[in-house]
């Protein structure tokens with residue numbers, strides 16, 4: 001495989017960056033393909049696109065196969081641009097590199113190797129053995145990886161990408177002193193949260209939220225404010241419920257909790273050793289996990305979600321204690337903060353229960369990635385680290 005930086009592309013292949021950019025764009029046509037990565041493919045010949053496609057969901061055709069189908073016989077001697085190394089194994093579908101070889105494609109250009117141990121370079125090897133020229137556009141690697149930050153993190157570090165969603169007033173409060181908080185933010189922001197849920201492999205919450213708010217934490221089609229086109233592309237995701245996860249050290253979740261009774265699978269992580277034989281419902285699994293200062297060890301939970309349930313991206317929607325604990329342990333990769341232009345007053349509930357910081361050096365920093373107005377509210381996207 002030849003690594004080609006953009007600066008070394010000759011005039012003959014000047015259109016390569018455009019096609020690779022398109023392949024990466026196509027990969028994010030769907031909110032998620034969990035547990036699979038998002039992958040896009042463009043097939044080009046003499047500068048023109050003759051086929052393109054993306055992987056829509058596990059079990060459905062891989063991006064290369066969709067694009068090859070569109071290109072038909074013209075794929076012979078053409079070039080395929082794929083955002084991820086074509087697979088070489090038989091999973092839910094057959095190996096893409098065999099389909100590419102059979103089509104008579106002459107060149108395959110990738111943006112990143114697939115970290116799946118069943119692939120990991122063997123896709124490239126097989127294609128090269130069959131006489132296909134394989135190129136790696138190194139300048140697109142970072143972009144391709146960021147589209148699948150969760151997939152790469154799970155495969156390489158055994159952890160999912162962790163997104164923490166928070167909503168607060170202008171003065172950093174989440175509820176009045178008596179706990180009343182329903183709908184601080186407007187309908188547009190709540191519709192956006194629905195989309196975060198639909199994009200997640202799992203939504204994590206804590207026992208306090210279950211006991212106080214009794215949320216469903218479901219994806220509700222009617223609450224998603226999206227275009228018809230986006231609705232069509234993500235139709236299966238709107239129907240699917242992400243895995244719901246409850247961190248419940250003492251196993252206090254009542255069998256009547258809405259989160260258990262709204263469809264989809266639920267995992268309850270607990271420290272309670274007497275859980276054996278306790279059953280909440282058929283869709284609910286109780287998992288005993290390790291502790292850290294008598295609280296559920298959050299790193300263990302995340303490791304289990306990655307290795308036992310193949311979660312690529314998880315969304316935390318919890319109260320100040322659990323959200324604060326995730327931040328304090330440094331496990332959050334991205335923070336999505338909705339700010340409602342309201343003042344709830346200093347006796348209102350704080351955003352995060354984090355105490356005891358002694359110096360400014362101990363404060364965690366975040367870098368602002370994006371700032372948008374959403375309805376009447378503000379949405380801030382932040383990444384951990386400065």
Ligand code: AOF
Pocket residue numbers: 035036037038039040054055058059060061062063064084085086087090091092093094096114116119
């Ligand atoms: C590709 N093109 O579009 C995708 C790939 O069980 P399966 O058949 O769905 O395969 C899932 C694995 O295939 C996944 O873990 C990753 O290694 C690769 N994904 N590969 O060539 C695609 N989605």
Ligand code: ZN
Pocket residue numbers: 062063064086087088094095096097
């Ligand atoms: Zn494949």
